[in-house]
Amino acid sequence: MGSPxxxxxxxxxxxxxxxxxxxxxxxxxxxxxxxxxxxxxSILSMINRKAGRNGGIEVDEETAGLLDYAQTCYVQSDxxxxxxxxxxxxxxxxxxxxxxxxxxxxxxxxMIGWDRVVWMRPRLAFKTSGMELDFGGIGKEYAADRAAxxxxxxxxxxxxxxxxxxxxxxxxxxxxxxxxxxxxxxxQSQHVMASIDLGQGAIASSxxxxxxxxxxxxxxxxxxxxRTGWPVQGxxxxxxxxxxxxxxxxxxxxxxxxESAGTDWLEELWLPYIVADDKGRVIKRHC
Amino acid sequence: xAATNSTxxxxxxxxxxxxxxxxxxxxxxxxxxxxxxxxxxxxxFSRYEESGNRMRIETYQAAASLAVGDNLGFRVxxxxxxxxxxxxxxxxxxxxxxxxxxNGLLVQCMSxxxxxDERDAxxxxxxxxxxxxxxxxxxxxxxxxxYTSDFFNVDTRWELNQKMTTLATGFxxxxxxxxAIQHVNGQNVREPGVGGDKSTHQGLLxxxxxxxxxxxxxxNLTYANNAGFLADPYKWALVDNVYLRDSRPGSREQYGVLLxxxxxxxxxxxxxxxxxxxxxxxxxxxxxxxxxxxxxxPLAYGWQLRPRIRYYTQTxxxxxxxIYQTARLDGNYSxxxxxxxxxxxxGGIQLNKEFFDRLRLAGGVDFYERQKGLGLSGxxxxxxxxxxxxxxxxxxxLKF
Numbered sequence: 001m002g003s004p005x006x007x008x009x010x011x012x013x014x015x016x017x018x019x020x021x022x023x024x025x026x027x028x029x030x031x032x033x034x035x036x037x038x039x040x041x042s043i044l045s046m047i048n049r050k051a052g053r054n055g056g057i058e059v060d061e062e063t064a065g066l067l068d069y070a071q072t073c074y075v076q077s078d079x080x081x082x083x084x085x086x087x088x089x090x091x092x093x094x095x096x097x098x099x100x101x102x103x104x105x106x107x108x109x110x111m112i113g114w115d116r117v118v119w120m121r122p123r124l125a126f127k128t129s130g131m132e133l134d135f136g137g138i139g140k141e142y143a144a145d146r147a148a149x150x151x152x153x154x155x156x157x158x159x160x161x162x163x164x165x166x167x168x169x170x171x172x173x174x175x176x177x178x179x180x181x182x183x184x185x186x187x188q189s190q191h192v193m194a195s196i197d198l199g200q201g202a203i204a205s206s207x208x209x210x211x212x213x214x215x216x217x218x219x220x221x222x223x224x225x226x227r228t229g230w231p232v233q234g235x236x237x238x239x240x241x242x243x244x245x246x247x248x249x250x251x252x253x254x255x256x257x258x259e260s261a262g263t264d265w266l267e268e269l270w271l272p273y274i275v276a277d278d279k280g281r282v283i284k285r286h287c
Numbered sequence: 288x289a290a291t292n293s294t295x296x297x298x299x300x301x302x303x304x305x306x307x308x309x310x311x312x313x314x315x316x317x318x319x320x321x322x323x324x325x326x327x328x329x330x331x332f333s334r335y336e337e338s339g340n341r342m343r344i345e346t347y348q349a350a351a352s353l354a355v356g357d358n359l360g361f362r363v364x365x366x367x368x369x370x371x372x373x374x375x376x377x378x379x380x381x382x383x384x385x386x387x388x389x390n391g392l393l394v395q396c397m398s399x400x401x402x403x404d405e406r407d408a409x410x411x412x413x414x415x416x417x418x419x420x421x422x423x424x425x426x427x428x429x430x431x432x433x434y435t436s437d438f439f440n441v442d443t444r445w446e447l448n449q450k451m452t453t454l455a456t457g458f459x460x461x462x463x464x465x466x467a468i469q470h471v472n473g474q475n476v477r478e479p480g481v482g483g484d485k486s487t488h489q490g491l492l493x494x495x496x497x498x499x500x501x502x503x504x505x506x507n508l509t510y511a512n513n514a515g516f517l518a519d520p521y522k523w524a525l526v527d528n529v530y531l532r533d534s535r536p537g538s539r540e541q542y543g544v545l546l547x548x549x550x551x552x553x554x555x556x557x558x559x560x561x562x563x564x565x566x567x568x569x570x571x572x573x574x575x576x577x578x579x580x581x582x583x584x585p586l587a588y589g590w591q592l593r594p595r596i597r598y599y600t601q602t603x604x605x606x607x608x609x610i611y612q613t614a615r616l617d618g619n620y621s622x623x624x625x626x627x628x629x630x631x632x633x634g635g636i637q638l639n640k641e642f643f644d645r646l647r648l649a650g651g652v653d654f655y656e657r658q659k660g661l662g663l664s665g666x667x668x669x670x671x672x673x674x675x676x677x678x679x680x681x682x683x684x685l686k687f
Contacts, residue, residue, distance in 0.1 A: 010644075012325070027312075061311065061449075062310070062311050065306075065309050065310040065311065065449075066310065068306050068309060069303075069306040069307060069309075069310065071306075072302050072303055072305075072306035073303070075302070076299045076302055076303060142310060145307070145310075145312075145313050146312040146313065149312050149313060149314065149315045150312075152315035153315050155325075155644075157644060158644075174643070174644070175588070176587050176588050176589070200553075200557075242300075243304065243500065243553070244304075244307050244308075244313065246307045246310075246313075247300070247303050247304060247307055250303065251303070265299075268297055268299050269297050269299055269300045270297045270300060271300065
């Protein structure tokens with residue numbers, strides 16, 4: 001999944017814990033195999049190869065569910081959450097530290113836009129050739145929620161899933177006490193900015209600190225506006241608590257994409273959230 | 288964490304939640320869909336006590352279940368009831384042949400208080416779990432000194448629509464024999480010529496639909512067809528001043544509808560509201576309505592509280608009368624209080640606690656008050672049959 005993943009659970013015995021963990025790891029690896037953009041044989045790579053052809057491509061139930069979810073995010077974010085924007089990574093290399101080629105960004109913009117996709121379940125077609133989908137921001141969160149479901153199906157009621165900072169709580173510790181989740185300080189990676197006690201539900205975080213480059217003293221985070229092709233300039237970090245990782249994760253990303261309107265958008269969700277602005281001010285709501 | 292505003296619903300959040308829950312693997316399969324992973328033992332004791340020193344029933348029940356592999360589960364269940372006390376035989380006129388509570392004009396004739404009967408029942412079942420379908424079969428026998436019943440049931444559950452919808456079907460058959468026992472010189476003797484055999488076929492069709500992550504609705508239709516000896520061999524009816532044996536039609540078709548709504552309140556520590564409405568109607572003219580509300584409240588440290596309240600009303604059977612002035616052409620007579628028109632209110636509370644996810648102890652108390660005047664459905668009946676009962680129960684569930 002490209003980031004450290006942790007499972008914490010209380011089980012009857014270590015054999016049971018091993019069985020559950022193995023099942024969850026297999027499931028997560030399965031999701032990665034199906035939706036990784038790095039794997040030529042993934043469903044995602046096949047979509048990206050074939051959806052631009054005449055008539056598009058027919059997808060399976062699970063992929064259709066993910067596309068429906070992505071479309072819902074697109075609609076609810078007024079077009080900012082867009083799974084066609086991943087193609088911008090051709091212009092942005094956050095490892096290199098080099099500034100992007102503005103002309104390349106411009107040339108990619110016509111290939112971005114969910115409105116350039118025809119999605120008529122179960123058939124998907126790109127209206128513009130060269131377009132690509134990317135389930136970053138959905139796949140890992142989906143895997144975390146499924147892991148939690150597997151816990152429950154094995155009868156485990158007390159546990160936590162942490163897939164690269166996307167955290168789903170299965171239930172409190174056996175004595176009823178909640179899990180204490182620390183939220184990383186966006187500027188001081190060893191420090192906790194805030195902590196929150198959760199006995200159920202999920203929390204996800206998004207920030208400009210995960211992958212970023214500084215050019216001429218200006219910080220460019222990895223969350224890119226699909227309309228401009230440039231990183232958003234809003235919050236340093238956003239964390240949202242929701243029933244599921246998937247919802248918490250997309251809420252964070254959308255709040256980042258909304259920039260200064262992010263907190264207004266979060267208020268409309270009625271979910272607890274913690275944001276830090278670029279001056280390091282922390283706003284906690286409904287927590 | 289403070290609760291979010293629970294009364295406001297965000298359309299954005301609803302849209303995201305619906306789309307998320309439509310994905311496969313986001314909702315845990317209910318426990319019925321896979322065999323219990325560990326051997327499990329359930330035991331239950333309850334004590335039922337009617338008002339006015341009438342019937343008392345003590346029930347002991349124990350069940351054990353065991354999974355074999357990932358797809359197969361077995362369960363064996365045993366029940367023992369001990370019944371003591373008196374029960375109403377009929378409504379009669381004051382006189383030496385009828386003893387019991389009276390309103391001057393009529394008397395509720397009671398049996399002697401020396402009744403003691405034991406019922407033993409055992410059934411074994413197996414469930415086979417496929418991907419979306421669960422198949423179940425259960426066979427058993429129940430016997431008393433004046434009753435035996437052999438039965439089997441088969442049922443299926445089919446989950447579809449990404450487990451948002453569950454269809455259930457069931458079919459059952461029971462073959463019963465009933466007779467009457469008399470106490471003669473301290474010995475139990477079978478009364479000749481009284482009783483008979485009966486058979487019951489029943490079917491169930493059910494649908495459960497998850498509405499959203501916090502609510503579901505369920506509808507069950509049931510049908511049963513009884514044929515044979517359907518009367519009560521211990522009951523009598525006063526017909527034109529003569530006591531005749533309880534006699535009822537030789538067949539009865541029963542129809543039932545259950546509508547259930549369940550809603551979880553995450554913000555109230557995952558409390559749940561259950562609303563049940565049941566309608567019942569049979570070809571003897573008995574119609575009934577039941578409304579039940581219960582609330583599951585998880586508390587801290589594994590405690591859970593479940594209060595419930597129920598209202599019931601039924602019309603009397605077409606041929607029922609407390610007493611008969613004249614003979615009936617069809618020869619059916621019953622003054623059994625269970626076939627009268629009446630209403631009832633019941634309430635109860637159960638408290639349970641889970642220890643280490645392995646052991647669950649539960650204790651509960653229920654009260655029931657039956658009154659002619661509580662019935663809204665009309666029909667014949669008498670206040671003499673008013674009674675109440677209380678029931679105390681205690682159960683233990685252990686997973687290994």
